[in-house]
Amino acid sequence: MSETPKTPLNDSELDAKLATLSARIEPENELWPQIAAQIHVPARPWWQAGSAVAASLLVGVLGITAALFTGLQNQHLRGEIAANFDVRQQNTAMMPASYTAANAATTPLIDQCLQPSQAQVIEQNLGIIQSAINEINSALEQAPNNPALNKRLLDLSKQQVNLINRANAISL
């Protein structure tokens, strides 16, 4: 006895079948970890990223301070340095404005510990970096969430730290 051929579905029946499809199918594996590893997270805003840089800068600047305390006999100079890093300033030294101010106050002290030619080069470079930081800060007032500007600010702050650290090493 031959099997009766099946009658194909009509359009409505097929559409009804398609309607049973679930929109969601769970994958067997968790996909997020690999996605998270591949996505690029833009630079954080300066008020977040700046604290890490400020911490590094503070270490660098305090290193200079320590070197000056141990290496210099000038009581007047020690008094000036101490005034720049009193307790109140250390409490706010994690703010970009504060480490910039600390840097500005410390630069003349670095000058006294270096050869004039060395101090001139360092001052020039610090001035260039500070000008660029000022320009970026102005631009950030218009576009505070701009990732490229925040990244550039972060990079410049790192350059500032590196330069002070190098000056510190030379002065020792």
Added chain:
Amino acid sequence: MPAVNLSSRASVLADKGPPEPALDIQEKKLVKAAQNGDSKAFEQLYRVHHARVYALSLRLCGDRHWAEDLSQEAFVRAWNKLASFKGDSQFGTWLYRVTANVVISNLRRNKAKFEDDLDSVAEVASQAGQFDADGDIEKALHKLPDGARTVLVLFSIEGYTHEEIASTLDIAVGTSKAQLHRARNALKTWLA
């Protein structure tokens, strides 16, 4: 032969429907945060949409492991293109378009032919007696050749128009309609 209802648009998915207004507002906040670089917000968007993205990837490519890779690639692509999402449509709609483009470009790189397999659809349909889908429409979908399956999924499940399919797959509108016609006829036989 009864005419195939080419205008029978899907939106047919069992649990597909407009999002709740509260969820919509929450999603907009998450999208905005993700656009500002918040990967945690993007992870929450992933939690909401990953199963839908995976389902689309799986139905287009037909392989579970490959569908996982493609889903990951789709989310990475979406993250990189988030700035281009202006909120003119639902985030999900935009994300599924990104997913479809990722899968189709991968299928194309793997020599999938969206235009030239009309004969193979007819051939597969003619072998219906040798294939039993047990009424399982997912199984039947996977049996379709790449081109026919892609057109059917995009038109009948994802709600693309033939013009959009033709543009996405770089085929003629007539080819898209013919692929759909043959795919539906094959499914009607297999699922009888």
